[in-house]
Amino acid sequence: MNRPQSRSIHSKRSANTDLRGSADMARSAKQRYDHYIALAREKALAGDCIEAENYYQHAEHYFRSAAALAPSAQKVDQPQ
Numbered sequence: 879m880n881r882p883q884s885r886s887i888h889s890k891r892s893a894n895t896d897l898r899g900s901a902d903m904a905r906s907a908k909q910r911y912d913h914y915i916a917l918a919r920e921k922a923l924a925g926d927c928i929e930a931e932n933y934y935q936h937a938e939h940y941f942r943s944a945a946a947l948a949p950s951a952q953k954v955d956q957p958q
């Protein structure tokens with residue numbers, strides 16, 4: 879049985895994102911980065927290096943996401 883081809887939800891979402899939405903996503907990614915860094919440090923201090931590494935990897939993902947979104951966020955935040 880052939881299924882109809884449709885665009886994914888992610889492509890629709892990114893196509894409709896304006897600069898203000900990018901700034902909000904960058905801010906959210908930064909908050910998630912901070913959250914996972916805090917969790918990783920807590921686990922590292924408790925001696926659970928495996929769980930700490932897991933949280934550091936999550937934090938790295940959000941760090942990269944925030945960095946990728948930062949140029950569009952700066953366009954919105956700059957005064958005209």
